Amino acid sequence: MLSIVVCVSGGGTNLQAIMDGIENGTIRNTRIAGVISNNAGAYALVRARERNVPAFCISPKSFADRADFNRAFMEKLEELSPDLIVLAGFLVILPSEMIRLYRDRIINIHPSLIPSFCGTGYYGLRVHEEALKRGVKITGATVHMVDEGTDTGTILYQKAVEVLPGDTPKSLQKRVMEQAEWVILPKAIDEIAMHDPAQNTVQKGS
Numbered sequence: 001m002l003s004i005v006v007c008v009s010g011g012g013t014n015l016q017a018i019m020d021g022i023e024n025g026t027i028r029n030t031r032i033a034g035v036i037s038n039n040a041g042a043y044a045l046v047r048a049r050e051r052n053v054p055a056f057c058i059s060p061k062s063f064a065d066r067a068d069f070n071r072a073f074m075e076k077l078e079e080l081s082p083d084l085i086v087l088a089g090f091l092v093i094l095p096s097e098m099i100r101l102y103r104d105r106i107i108n109i110h111p112s113l114i115p116s117f118c119g120t121g122y123y124g125l126r127v128h129e130e131a132l133k134r135g136v137k138i139t140g141a142t143v144h145m146v147d148e149g150t151d152t153g154t155i156l157y158q159k160a161v162e163v164l165p166g167d168t169p170k171s172l173q174k175r176v177m178e179q180a181e182w183v184i185l186p187k188a189i190d191e192i193a194m195h196d197p198a199q200n201t202v203q204k205g206s
């Protein structure tokens, strides 16, 4: 069974989609070993605890410096010993040691069709603001492997979403979440879980 750790910073709707997927069987062969948030106020922690999923807050604010925070974060990961780490709205720059240690075992959901509207500074509503500013008619979401770059890892899944007249960053964000993120993130986890997690052989495609 694929053991996953979900890292979050905010509302946790993607975490919710993962927990729902496991419960209703659209994500097979998977258990959540734990949820880690860098933000004590993240509603994602409440969602996890409501489902009796072990939830931890490791905040940079509680540590003297970044190195101490990174150490505590890595220790928690080691303790939870995941086969796969899922970044679901996790607004923390990962320790480089983590990327090395968990190579090809970290995935991220990004709210655009990479390579559009991605990279440094493109997170949250900003992504949708920029998409609207550019006037694209189609946007969407991407699940990708995490490597040393920002949003540069191998693309695993993408789903397109229409931009509608009168969209605001918020209305577009909501549609991208509902129609793309909450669909492809569970799908990617299921796909990985149904292959050999030890080998991390991910079959691409939709």
Ligand code: GRF
Pocket (backbone or CB within 6 Å): 008, 009, 010, 011, 012, 013, 014, 015, 044, 088, 089, 090, 109, 110, 111, 124, 177, 181
């Ligand atoms: C999502 O839009 C995700 O793509 C982005 O951050 C947001 C997290 O939302 N990386 P939630 O916490 O899952 O509700």
